[in-house]
Amino acid sequence: MAEAGKLRVATTSLAGCFGCHMSLLDIDERLFALLEKVEFDRTPLTDIKHCGPCDIGIIEGGVCNAENVEVLREFRKNCKILIAMGACAVTGGLPAQRNHLDLGACLQEVYLTEPGLVNGQIPNDPELPLPLDQVHPLHEVVKVDYFIPGCPPSADAIWKFLTDLIAGRTPRLGHGLIEYD
Amino acid sequence: MNMDVRPSFLLDGEEIPFEPGQTVIQAALTAGHYIPHLCYHPEFVPHGSCKLCTVKANGRPAAACTLPAQAGLEVESETEELNDLRRTLVQMLFAEGNHFCPACEKSGNCVLQALGYDLGVMTAGFRHFFLDRPVDASHPDILLDFNRCVLCKLCVRASEEVDGKGVFSLAGRGISRRLIVSAESGRLADTDIAVTDKAVEVCPVGVIIRKHIGFQTPIGRRRYDVRPISAQALEDAPRKPEARHG
Ligand code: SF4
Ligand code: SF4
Ligand code: FES
Numbered sequence: 001m002a003e004a005g006k007l008r009v010a011t012t013s014l015a016g017c018f019g020c021h022m023s024l025l026d027i028d029e030r031l032f033a034l035l036e037k038v039e040f041d042r043t044p045l046t047d048i049k050h051c052g053p054c055d056i057g058i059i060e061g062g063v064c065n066a067e068n069v070e071v072l073r074e075f076r077k078n079c080k081i082l083i084a085m086g087a088c089a090v091t092g093g094l095p096a097q098r099n100h101l102d103l104g105a106c107l108q109e110v111y112l113t114e115p116g117l118v119n120g121q122i123p124n125d126p127e128l129p130l131p132l133d134q135v136h137p138l139h140e141v142v143k144v145d146y147f148i149p150g151c152p153p154s155a156d157a158i159w160k161f162l163t164d165l166i167a168g169r170t171p172r173l174g175h176g177l178i179e180y181d
Numbered sequence: 182m183n184m185d186v187r188p189s190f191l192l193d194g195e196e197i198p199f200e201p202g203q204t205v206i207q208a209a210l211t212a213g214h215y216i217p218h219l220c221y222h223p224e225f226v227p228h229g230s231c232k233l234c235t236v237k238a239n240g241r242p243a244a245a246c247t248l249p250a251q252a253g254l255e256v257e258s259e260t261e262e263l264n265d266l267r268r269t270l271v272q273m274l275f276a277e278g279n280h281f282c283p284a285c286e287k288s289g290n291c292v293l294q295a296l297g298y299d300l301g302v303m304t305a306g307f308r309h310f311f312l313d314r315p316v317d318a319s320h321p322d323i324l325l326d327f328n329r330c331v332l333c334k335l336c337v338r339a340s341e342e343v344d345g346k347g348v349f350s351l352a353g354r355g356i357s358r359r360l361i362v363s364a365e366s367g368r369l370a371d372t373d374i375a376v377t378d379k380a381v382e383v384c385p386v387g388v389i390i391r392k393h394i395g396f397q398t399p400i401g402r403r404r405y406d407v408r409p410i411s412a413q414a415l416e417d418a419p420r421k422p423e424a425r426h427g
Contacts, residue, residue, distance in 0.1 A: 084304075087282075087283065090303075090304055090305060091275075091305045091309065092309065093281075093283075094281070094283070096309070096311065097279075097281060099309075099311035100279075100311045100312060100313040101313075134311070137305055139304065139305070140308065144304075146303075147303040147304040148303070149303055149304075151282070151283040172301075173301075173303075175298065175299070175408075175409045176406070178297075178298045178301065178302075178303070179298070180280075180282035180283075180288070180294055180297065180298075181282040181283045181285070181288040181289070181294075181400055
């Protein structure tokens with residue numbers, strides 16, 4: 001249950017590099033102001049493993065394997081508002097740069113034929129989630145309510161976006177805050 | 182006393198004077214009014230292919246870069262409807278190339294990207310094609326990355342009309358339209374292109390890239406980082422009816 005008056009927020013990283021989370025932390029002392037308005041559910045910061053009912057879900061990274069799909073669906077089921085944060089969540093980003101390659105050929109090259117490998121083998125532990133043949137942006141798997149582009153979006157962009165949203169305004173990123181790089 | 186006896190048309194309700202022979206976009210830019218555009222370049226004869234500059238003239242859609250200015254014309258440009266269409270066009274251009282901005286040396290100086298920023302394009306909109314298009318790094322001073330071509334034909338026009346060389350052309354139709362290099366081998370190294378050519382300077386996106394400069398101007402201090410393209414385009418616009426090539 002959310003503390004009275006506070007919005008409950010969950011975040012996670014799927015096929016991302018945690019750069020967007022680093023950028024979120026880059027809001028620095030503004031985190032204190034944020035924490036007056038929100039409390040965190042599942043996020044890498046709290047280490048809660050499953051997402052409960054939330055007001056806002058923020059997802060970094062696209063969808064590259066079966067586990068990503070599951071986690072994304074869990075977020076969509078529990079979060080009233082779902083935000084795709086960063087280039088990978090919005091378009092697939094860097095991991096999607098493998099999309100024009102055959103997945104089998106990719107695994108072969110990385111684990112078997114790459115020069116310098118000795119006794120390579122393609123990982124097949126049943127605990128490992130199976131990769132998808134292509135990397136997808138979030139909105140190709142579930143409905144996404146908002147998008148924040150950027151690799152990563154700047155702390156100022158994330159701050160502006162969240163403060164607009166929390167104040168009940170339509171989030172607007174103007175010049176210098178919408179960035180694709 | 183108003184000495185301006187030039188004819189004029191209305192753009193979003195404001196009077197825009199023009200010289201006979203000017204197009205709507207030329208007159209608008211000269212008068213300090215921005216209309217989004219991508220394949221139009223003030224120094225070249227308009228090509229009219231990207232449709233980013235689409236306006237409504239007396240209620241009918243038209244490309245502002247090819248539409249001759251006419252006295253009394255009523256032109257709409259800054260409307261939600263037209264900007265929505267422009268956002269869709271930008272998303273389609275992103276979808277049909279491979280635009281990975283974080284790794285692109287043109288980032289921050291790129292017209293396509295700057296249009297996305299200025300129009301507020303926040304999401305992909307379409308499934309990206311993820312084509313496999315090898316780059317041509319054969320030339321010692323110039324890199325050609327075919328993944329980012331928006332088919333504006335500016336390099337073709339510049340190479341022919343200014344450089345007098347004809348290094349580039351566009352081949353194929355529809356979705357298979359693509360940039361090609363006019364050499365038997367198809368390689369840029371086998372042409373007479375020089376790094377000082379207008380064709381190199383004019384590419385609005387990250388296809389024709391000058392080597393050895395990379396990120397000398399860091400991200401964050403580049404052309405469209407400093408000011409949005411809607412302001413920069415006015416800065417660049419000729420203050421007088423244009424002198425143009427060709
Ligand atoms: S050409 Fe422009 S839009 Fe394409 S990747 Fe480079 S900076 Fe981004
Ligand atoms: S290479 Fe550049 S200038 Fe030439 S057609 Fe493509 S986008 Fe236009
Ligand atoms: S700028 Fe007019 S059609 Fe491209």
